[in-house]
Amino acid sequence: MDSKIAVARCHEIQLATRDKDISRFESIPEIGMAVQFALHIRGLAAIDYDQAKFVAAALLGIPRLAFDRIASLLAEIEFIRIGGGHTVPRIILPTVPFFDDLYEGLGGYFDTLKLDEFEGLTLEIVDRLASSPYNADALAGQLGAERKAFDDSVEIGTKGGFLVSRRARAKSVLLNPSYFSENAELFADHVASVGAKSVNATLKLLRRAQGWPVQLIEKTGEIAGTRVDADGIKLLKRLAQDGMVKPPSITTTHAGTSVFLFTPTPGVANITPFKREIYERALAVVSAVRQGQLLPNNFRIRSPGAVLYTLSRDLQLRPTSDYSEQYQGLVHYRVARLEKLANGYFQLKVIDTPENREALKIAYDLVTGGSAPDLSVDNEAVSAMSGSREYVESLLSSKLLREKELVKLSSDDAFEIEQLILGF
Numbered sequence: 001m002d003s004k005i006a007v008a009r010c011h012e013i014q015l016a017t018r019d020k021d022i023s024r025f026e027s028i029p030e031i032g033m034a035v036q037f038a039l040h041i042r043g044l045a046a047i048d049y050d051q052a053k054f055v056a057a058a059l060l061g062i063p064r065l066a067f068d069r070i071a072s073l074l075a076e077i078e079f080i081r082i083g084g085g086h087t088v089p090r091i092i093l094p095t096v097p098f099f100d101d102l103y104e105g106l107g108g109y110f111d112t113l114k115l116d117e118f119e120g121l122t123l124e125i126v127d128r129l130a131s132s133p134y135n136a137d138a139l140a141g142q143l144g145a146e147r148k149a150f151d152d153s154v155e156i157g158t159k160g161g162f163l164v165s166r167r168a169r170a171k172s173v174l175l176n177p178s179y180f181s182e183n184a185e186l187f188a189d190h191v192a193s194v195g196a197k198s199v200n201a202t203l204k205l206l207r208r209a210q211g212w213p214v215q216l217i218e219k220t221g222e223i224a225g226t227r228v229d230a231d232g233i234k235l236l237k238r239l240a241q242d243g244m245v246k247p248p249s250i251t252t253t254h255a256g257t258s259v260f261l262f263t264p265t266p267g268v269a270n271i272t273p274f275k276r277e278i279y280e281r282a283l284a285v286v287s288a289v290r291q292g293q294l295l296p297n298n299f300r301i302r303s304p305g306a307v308l309y310t311l312s313r314d315l316q317l318r319p320t321s322d323y324s325e326q327y328q329g330l331v332h333y334r335v336a337r338l339e340k341l342a343n344g345y346f347q348l349k350v351i352d353t354p355e356n357r358e359a360l361k362i363a364y365d366l367v368t369g370g371s372a373p374d375l376s377v378d379n380e381a382v383s384a385m386s387g388s389r390e391y392v393e394s395l396l397s398s399k400l401l402r403e404k405e406l407v408k409l410s411s412d413d414a415f416e417i418e419q420l421i422l423g424f
Contacts, residue, residue: 001123001124001127002107003107003108003110003111004103004104004107005127006031006107006110006123006127007031007035007103007106007107007110008035008103009123009126009127009130010027010028010029010031010032010035010110010123011031011032011035011036011376012032012126012130012162012176012178013025013028013029013032013122013123013126013160013162014028014029014031014032014033014035014036014061015032015036015061015178015376016160016161016162016177016178017029017160017161017162017407018060018061019061019404019405020159020160020161020404020405020406020407021404021405021406021407022156022160022407023406023407023408024116024118024119024152024156024409025119025122026116026119027110027113027115027116027119028119028122028123029066030066030069030070030073031106031109031110033060033061033062033066033070034070034073034074034106035102035103035106036060036061036062036376037052037056037060037062037070037071037074038074038079038094038096038102038106039096039102039376039377040056040060040377040378040381040382040385041080041092041094041096041382041385042094042096042097042098042102043094043096043098044094044382044385044386045093045094045386046083046091046092046093047091047092047094047385047386048090048091048092049071049082049084049090049091049092050090051384051385051389051392052067052071052092052385053067053068054392055381055384055385055392056070059378059380059381059384060378060381071092073109074096076109077105077106077108077109078095078105079094079095079096079097079102079105079106080092080093080094080095080096081093081095117149118149118152118153121143121145121149121150121153122153122156122157124143124145125139125143125150125153125154125157125163125174126157126162126163126176128142128143129163129174129175129176129179129180130176130178130179131200131203131204132191132196132197132199132200132203133173133174133175133176133180133184133187133188133191133196133199134173134174134191134196135171135172135173135174135191135192135195135196136154136165136171136172136173136174137171137172138195138196139174139196152409154174155409155410156407156409159407159408160407161177162176162177162178163175163176163177164176164177164180164181164184166184166185166188167188168185168188168189168191168192168193169189169192169193170192171192173187173188173191173192175187175188179263179264179265180264182243182245182264182265183239183243183245183264186238186239186242186243187199190231190234190235190238194231198229198231198232198235199235201229201232202228202229202231202232202235202236203263203264205223205224205226205228205232206223206236206261206262206263207263208223208224208369209223209224210262210263210286210366210367211248211260211261211262211283211286211287211289211290211366211367212224212260212261212290212294213258213259213260213261213290213291213294213295214236214237214240214247214258214259214260214261215258215259216294216295217233217236217261218233218237221233236261239261240259240261247259247260247261247262247283248260248262248283248284248287248329249287250287250288250291250325250326250328250329251325252291252295252297252325252326253325254297254325255291255295255297258291258295260283260286260287260290260291262283262286262366265279265375274379275375275376275377276375277355278355278358278359278362278375279359279362279375280333281330281333281334281335281355281356281359282359282360282362282363282366283363283366284329284330284332284333284335285308285311285330285335285359285360285363286304286363286366286367287329288326288327288329288330289301289304289307289308289363289367290304291326292304292307292323292326296322297322297323297325297326298322299320299322299323304367305364305367305368308360308363308364308367308368309364311348311350311360312357312360312361312364315349315350315352316347316348316349316350317347317348318347319341319343319345319346319347320345320346320347321344321345321346323346323348324338324346327348330348334351334356335350335351335356335359336348336349336350336351336356337349337351
């Protein structure tokens, strides 16, 4: 597995297990906590060391006893500089890079670790399940793992919350809740019926063409010019019609109601309500632009990326008589206003807020094939890192006590380990 991918999987596992203690893990929590802390201090000015430790323990799931080690790790790979001494308050100067460089830098450190075989197997399982749910028996066979080790890893994963197991059609199907917690039953049933390959292939196509309208897929049998098999179309129709979470839709007088499909929300198991709203706004933006590209009225959008770039830069589009219906959803989500001009034309104007700017950036990345947004960053934690001590204590007054849950194997496995330790 690529080390950058492994680092991302460690982060996913740590987000799910932040209030749980898993005795079989050592490197995974360390790397996961390093990613979590780095994401929350990226771009900040100098911050007080003790305050950062305080906030990390209360809001980021990084125990105080582990913080010094995490800080030393990030200093070692030059993601932070630590200043001060015994008589001067210590400070942290973040130098965390943006985007893929963050995972690349930690990936270099990950490569130096002597990863425990059990942790390595767990990362492989989590990574396979990031692209598609799998039949448990089929996945164990593909990985070539010793079955008891595989079952132990799955047991810890389900207890720890970073794996989900569902029974469908008399089969056990495993899912990664960071990607498939929404509509888990539907995905499990589809995998049990036709296998993981169909889900994997269909979502791979959709990932390259986010926001493609389901009625166009059904009509042409294609996504962005690439054929979709019958099982894939069946899955997409079920997601549009039967899914617990309904994809965005737009109703116009010329095209009726159109439903726009996206791959499962990244990091949905750990996403905050605030970030979720921003992501939903981004999906509404993409859907509106796809409507103009693929199901237009009079004037077709030739380059969705160019439209989104212009919208991000100018916070408005040129007035027209053509597009008011397709952008009504942006008014509903408080992303933009449609201003009617004297000549009867409408002009789309974005409501200039940090949330809407972030939603436009996510929309641009989704359409142009950029990396999926990281939705696990807690804005409260970022603010608390550099806020006054009084502000931080007020913010965290109800969050100072964290209860740690111990995750362990079943009693039979625990007995075997005890016998091994005692030498029997």
